Amino acid sequence: MFDVAIIGAGINGACVAHELTQKGKRVAIFDMEGIAGGGSGAAGAFISPKFSKEGELRELLNDAFVYSLAFYTENFSRFLRKAPLLHIAKDEEEAGNIRAYKQDTPLVLCTPPKELLARLTPHAKTQESVCIEAGVADAQGMCRALCKNAQIVRLEVRSLVYDDGMWIINETYAAKEVVLATGAYEPLLREPYNPIRGIWGHRIDVATTTPNDFSLHQFVSIAPSLEGTLAIGATHNVHYHPQKNKEPYDIQAGREELLEKASRTMQLENVAVLKDYTGLRSGSSDYMPLVGRVVMAEETLAAKAQRFDTKNPDYELFSYYPNLTMINGNGGYGFVLAPYLAKMLSEYIVSEKEIPPRLVPARFFARWARRRK
Numbered sequence: 001m002f003d004v005a006i007i008g009a010g011i012n013g014a015c016v017a018h019e020l021t022q023k024g025k026r027v028a029i030f031d032m033e034g035i036a037g038g039g040s041g042a043a044g045a046f047i048s049p050k051f052s053k054e055g056e057l058r059e060l061l062n063d064a065f066v067y068s069l070a071f072y073t074e075n076f077s078r079f080l081r082k083a084p085l086l087h088i089a090k091d092e093e094e095a096g097n098i099r100a101y102k103q104d105t106p107l108v109l110c111t112p113p114k115e116l117l118a119r120l121t122p123h124a125k126t127q128e129s130v131c132i133e134a135g136v137a138d139a140q141g142m143c144r145a146l147c148k149n150a151q152i153v154r155l156e157v158r159s160l161v162y163d164d165g166m167w168i169i170n171e172t173y174a175a176k177e178v179v180l181a182t183g184a185y186e187p188l189l190r191e192p193y194n195p196i197r198g199i200w201g202h203r204i205d206v207a208t209t210t211p212n213d214f215s216l217h218q219f220v221s222i223a224p225s226l227e228g229t230l231a232i233g234a235t236h237n238v239h240y241h242p243q244k245n246k247e248p249y250d251i252q253a254g255r256e257e258l259l260e261k262a263s264r265t266m267q268l269e270n271v272a273v274l275k276d277y278t279g280l281r282s283g284s285s286d287y288m289p290l291v292g293r294v295v296m297a298e299e300t301l302a303a304k305a306q307r308f309d310t311k312n313p314d315y316e317l318f319s320y321y322p323n324l325t326m327i328n329g330n331g332g333y334g335f336v337l338a339p340y341l342a343k344m345l346s347e348y349i350v351s352e353k354e355i356p357p358r359l360v361p362a363r364f365f366a367r368w369a370r371r372r373k
Contacts, residue, residue, distance in 0.1 A: 001174045002028045004349065005167060006150070007157050007188065008181035009033075010040035011139075011334045012327045014146035015342035016179050021149035023350050028173065029147055032156035036143035039183055042201045042279035044221040044233040045137035045335045047072065047080070049107060051087050051130055053100045056358060057287055061333055062107060064340035069135055071339040072142070079142040083224045085134035085215040086112050088120075088127050088265060095128035102130055116214045124218065124265045136215055136223050137335050160188050162322055177349060180294070180326040184282035186243055189321070191297050193368035195285040196329055200240040202254040203233030203277040209270040219261035229274065232262045242280060251276055284329035285364075291327050291341045292348065292360040293320040301369065308369040315362040325349065326361060 004020050006013045009031035017029050031037060047069050050061040072080040089095035102109065112131040153173070160178065161168045167178045180188065184198030208230055216222040223231035240249055255273055262268060284290060299319035307313075327345050330337045347353040357363065 001166070001176075002026050002151070003175065004028075004177045004179060005030060005169055005173065005175035006179045006181055007031075007160075008183060009035045009143065009147065009152070010038055010181060010183055011036070011043070011143055011146075011338040012183075012330065012342065013179070013181035014040075014143040015338040016181060016327060016345055017150040018146040019342045019346035020349065023346060025350075027150040028153055028175065029150045030153045030155050030157050030169065030173075032154065034154050035147055035152065036140045037279075038185070039201055039279035039281035040143055040334055041140050042203050042233070042277035043139050043281070043334055044203055044223055044231060045139040045142065046085070046215060046217070046221060046223070047135040047137060047336055048085050048087070048215070048217070049105075049132065049336075050333070051101045052097045054104060058101075060288070061336060062105070064333070064337045065134075066107070067343075068336050068339040072135065072137060076142055076145050079138040079145055080135050081137075081224060081226075082133065082135045083213060083215050084110055084113060084116070084131055085217065086116060086129055086131045088124055088129040088216070088218040090219055098128045098130050107132060113214065116212075116216075119210065119212065119266055121263070121265060121267055127218075134215060139335070142335070157188060162324075167323065177323045177325075179345070179349075180324070181328065183328065184241075184280045189294065191295070191365075193295070193297060193365045195290070195364045196282050197285065198241045198280045199283055199331070200242075200249065201233065201279055201281045202249075202251075202258060203231055204255055204258055205274045205277075206230050206232060206259075206268075207270075207272045207274055208268050210266070210268045212266070216265055218265040220258055220265075222262055222266060230268070232258050233277075234258060234261070249278060251278070254278075281332065281334065282329055283331035287331065289327070289329040289331075289337055289341060289359060290361045290364070291345050292325055292355045293362070294324055294326050295320055295362050295365040297365060297368075300365065308366060308372075313366045315357065315360065315366070318362055318365065
């Protein structure tokens, strides 16, 4: 028997496992592909803020960026590479966002290194850009290190039943608490208000004679080189879903798209693709992540404890699955948000510290129930 069972061994599940084992909990983490076998393993794993106009998502990501960069540096520096990040606008709308960001961001910006600018294409050099000291994580190495004190169970979870104060997994394993960190794959608990959408990610490692010690974001992300190898990646296919599409993903077409987009930003020479990484990343319909308790829709509607035609419903009156929480919907910022959100979730599980209402899954149930009337 475990104190906590975490379903999903991507960066969200791994960070929750780290936080809870640090707090003395006996944790098992379940995943049919093993650690970082899905979208997290295919991620570029950039640790960077959101370069946009003011808003609650930018505020959240700025706070998470500062926290997570310090967290990785202090605890897992072996799997983190710090490097200046140059973010270049793709179009005029994004250029306006970058100009606004540079005027009001509380973060410290830096001047792009001359050697980086020298490698940009002529067109990229003319675009609005912003530079900040940031980092890139070793996606799979970081997830493995975060999980080191948890028991890893490589298993597809098909059954999750609450019985007599315990969660029973596949009729075999038992845990007092369950955390769902399943990303955009088919949910274990099917609730009608589920806001999670899948975004297919593809990353390639390439050999090139072009050196690069910096991070670049424009049409795709280009990571710093390691022993002559660059990582190029993007969440560039919002339509493909491995559990829904009949045809397999076209790896060759994906490679060509990534290389063509990278060539618009940086002049790469003598390129050879070494390895592909693919996986499904999760986002939410309002772009904010989800952290906290999961609402039982039918039970909440049946209880009629409150009206739903209000902009500020009382979430405490909703019915929730007992001892079950979730962490999901990080979009393309998984490695930025996960440590920050996992700390919140672990503090809720251990001491019931309140999670900000703007992040809890209940907000989506409330919107769904209001539209249903």
